[in-house]
Amino acid sequence: MEFFDRNKSILITGGCGFIGSHLVRFLLDRGKKVIVLDDLSTGYLENIPVDHENLEFIEGSILDLELLESIKGKVSLIFHLASYVGMKLVYEKPDVSYQLSKQGTTNMLSISQDIPIVLFSSSAVYGNTKDVSKETESISIDNAMHYDGDKLGYAAGKYALEQLGSASMDENRDIMIVRPFNVIGIRQSSKYGMVVPTFIESALKHEPLVIYDDGKQTRSFGCVEKFTTCLYQLINTDEAWVKPNNIVNIGCPNSIEINELADTIIRITKSKSVKVYKPYDAVFKNKIDVRQRNPDLSNINNLIGHQDWPTVENIINNILGNRSTITGDTLVHSA
Ligand SMILES: NC(=O)c1ccc[n+]([C@@H]2O[C@H](COP(=O)([O-])OP(=O)(O)OC[C@H]3O[C@@H](n4cnc5c(N)ncnc54)[C@H](O)[C@@H]3O)[C@@H](O)[C@H]2O)c1
CATH class of the missing domain: 3.90.25.10 (UDP-galactose 4-epimerase, domain 1)
Structure with missing residues (x-):
């Protein structure tokens, strides 16, 4: 699959956050054109090299559909990361976290249509109950809500993201859902x-x-640089876009x-x-x-081979x- 139309950019929502900022730099280092959309609610502008000639920063929200519509013509691939992250934040404002995930994903899927999109879910969708987490194990709203303290919160929002993503996969669109497990780093x-x-x-x-x-x-705990490399290998692997391979745990064994x-x-x-x-x-x-919280990595290992973290x-x-x-x-x- 060739995403990298020289005339178009890769859109990263939440690109001023922790993982997003690494992805931005990784792609710029490989000569890609990148657009970052971030409302700077928890991210930092100084996380990204704003003056880079191949980077465009747009301050705005994934909830602003009109803004998203105005960007989509410039884009050939989307990484959708924008989210509320961190226990302090998501337990303080569970409803906002849930709504942001649900409505934000709805908007991103609405503008992407024929643009391949990678949706960032989380290991939180497995809830509290699993020792080893396998993509094919049944993910349920009950599990997610149990994690959120029997409320609609962060995990339920990621569950909603996955439900919306899976429904759109049935329309033969290029959609990948990744579930990071405790990514750490600079x-x-x-x-x-x-x-x-x-x-x-x-x-x-x-x-x-x-x-x-x-x-x-x-x-x-998985290092963010390794995480980013795995993600890049995945998007360049045709089989990783095919159901059911396209829901992928990424983490350290x-x-x-x-x-x-x-x-x-x-x-x-x-x-x-x-x-x-x-x-x-x-x-x-x-x-x-x-x-x-341990990921089952058989899917990613089949797709890109065993990784040393x-x-x-x-x-x-x-x-x-x-x-x-x-x-x-x-x-x-x-x-
Ligand atoms: N870090 C981890 O260990 C981990 C684990 C599982 C899943 N994830 C997922 O990976 C993604 C990135 O996580 P992170 O650790 O980099 O988080 P982060 O908080 O550092 O980054 C999130 C970014 O989203 C931006 N944002 C928030 N609301 C927005 C909105 N309405 N519009 C535009 N931008 C908005 C924030 O300003 C921030 O820059 C998230 O979707 C998260 O749920 C992360």
């Missing part, structure tokens, strides 16, 4: 509760690292306990911080933390080596 903000930048920031200030529950819950993550960060930063424990429920009322220790060293300021949430967003 420019991820601590502001909305992402665990790695939050721990790094606390460790550098020698403040306690706050761990929810017993810290024995596991996560698979190895998982670690949150306790071990905290110990690693304290050791690497030579911090005097200690670990303190809080019940998850005391911080996020009526919510349940996911105990295990950097260790958490390597990723943390890379984040520390690239940080230029230590001021609140700006800790890791400037590269």
Whole structure:
């Protein structure tokens, strides 16, 4: 499949956010023309090289259908990332998070029609119950809502995104749904509760690292650069656009306990911080933390081959080596 019509651009919604900013730079480095649409609600303009000759930045929302209609003629491929992300934000405003995902995806699918589109879902659609998460396991609104504390929130919004995407796939359109699992790296903000930048920031200030529950819950942390490479390989693989291959988990196969993550960060930063424990429920009322979150990677391995992912220790060293300021949430967003 050839997306890269020289006269057209790749549209990235949410391109000023963490993952989006890496994707923008990755594509520009390969000579592609890129349009970023971002309302800067949680992203940062300084995350992207605004002066690059092949980059156009448009400040605006995916909820503005008229604006989207005015952009679509310039575009030959869409990555749809714009979303509310981070526990602090999505638990504070579950309804806004849900509506943004549902209406935003409806709008993106409405303007894309014959333009291939990659929709960013999340491992959150598996809810709280699965040890190993397989694309073909039944994803349900009940599972998603359980994750959201029995409300329509972030996970239910991603479920809606997938339902809308799947319905449009039945019209023979080029649609791929990707489910990232805990992506980490440079420019991820601590502001909305992402665990790695939050721990790094606390460790550098020698403040306690706050761990929810017993810290024995596991996560698979995948480096954003590797994530971006896998994504690029996927969109260039014809089979990855064909049902049912086109719903894809992307993540690192190895998982670690949150306790071990905290110990690693304290050791690497030579911090005097200690670990303190809080019940998850005391911080996020009526919510349940996911105990295990591991991706089943058989689909992506079949499509692009087995991938080696950097260790958490390597990723943390890379984040520390690239940080230029230590001021609140700006800790890791400037590269
Ligand atoms: N980071 C992860 O580990 C992870 C895991 C699973 C899924 N995802 C998904 O990947 C995507 C990117 O995540 P991220 O970590 O880069 O998040 P992020 O918060 O850093 O980026 C989201 C971007 O969307 C923008 N945005 C929000 N509302 C908008 C609107 N109405 N119109 C235009 N732009 C808007 C924000 O300003 C921000 O720049 C999201 O869809 C997220 O749900 C991320």
